[in-house]
Amino acid sequence: MAASLIGVPAAALRQAGRLFALGATVLALTFRRPFQFRELVEQFWFIAGVTIVPTALVTIPFGAIISLQVGSLTQQLGAQSFTGGASVLAIIQQASPLIVALLISGVAGSAICADIGSRKIREEIDAMEVLGVSPVQRLVVPRVWACVVVAVLLNGLVSVVGVAGGYFFNVLMQNGTPGAYLSSFSALAQLPDLYVSEFKALLFGFIAGVVASYRGLNPASGPKGVGDAVNQAVVITFLLLFFVNAVLTAIYLQIVPPKGG
Template sequence: MGRQLALGAHALRAGIVDVFTWRFSFSEFIKQCGFMATTSVLPTLLVAIPIGVIVSIQVSNIAGQIGANSFSGAATGLGVVRQGAPLVTSLLLAGAVGSAIAADLGSRTIREEVDAMRVMGVDPVERLVAPRLFACVLVSFLLCGFVCFVGFVTGYVFNVYFQGGTPGSYTGTFASFASPSDLVFALIKAVIFGVIVAVVACDRGLNAQGGPAGVANSVNAAVVNSVILLFAVNVVLTQVFALIEPPRVV
């Protein structure tokens, strides 16, 4: 954990300094952004749609039992925005992007490319980790907004056309209970989750040992550690947001 914190701090500091001194590897950053986007957009879309449907079904059933069908829009929309979108984004990044980063850097480490970079005076954190970290943050930010939109629209369509809800009550209750801070906090969570996924994957890749089997173990450890950290940090961030932004009373 301490090693990963040190790596994350080093990568953030090196990336920010390199951007302002025009030493940042923008070509690697753009390449990683394209790779992460093409790898994760379709799986994220295929997961976001069922998440919106499942939340809509469960919320509508509970709301119907207590006679509060008009509030299903608020509950569904807020559930997707506050929890569903950041978690779906982070889990897809950990599974698709984090594993690819760990495999790539692990292979470079096993082939001693990383050691060769250090011998030539090239900092592998600046050259390899910082571009991937910044790319993962950007892609996570954009994917979270995409999942919020897709999840809300999916819940709306399913509630209105399959569960007998009314468009006005769905959007009206959501507008009454939701606020811009909900979306802002979801995007902040996505950025933090992107940092966690990138740092854990890079750390596991740069510390791979034991040949090809070590690379496979690094990929497995990167995904498992990322998922555990993501859920633990999500609990803390959710509690912090509840203290900063108390529930609205309408």
């Protein structure tokens, strides 16, 4: 009984080590020729096609919720003039990269895991290795970097749509003034806020692509194993994203002083 309990964390540590090893391998093989540029473009269009509309639709109510909640709180505190700045910072720094990463993981990451997993159980991955072709370089690297590129680009879209939605709902539903919203935005927001948002999106896209590819390369046997791998990939990515986001936010707030501070 004790041996079995000890074996659980040991197996988890081995899985974590293999996951980090795959991420390091992806970075190393990125600079090795031949780079699968055509596969990268195809995966980019696929991921962008399946995520851009859901991302935009999710962003509008998300920005509205943040704006309404922050506006209600600032009204209670008598600081309604700071609604715009607080809402924009929350959307750009936190909501935007997380929304993008969660949708990429849930929509594109599950498709990537299912695709690679089905190739694995059909023994296509083994055939590639027998032929001397690296499955990581051929399949994983372009998919991971496609997730990264789409995440960075979609993060800009989400930021714009979220800020515009927050502005609309604050002015329309909470009787906020356009001038106060924009002035507080310019008074509190700064360029490093956008930089950290884009860096988060880049890192989150990389994590989503690596986790999906790892679970696809290591499914249990049969179609049920592939389905379980897809579910595990999404859950693991969600947990990693929230943990990494907390760490990055804490580091950013310690390094970059607030505007005017």
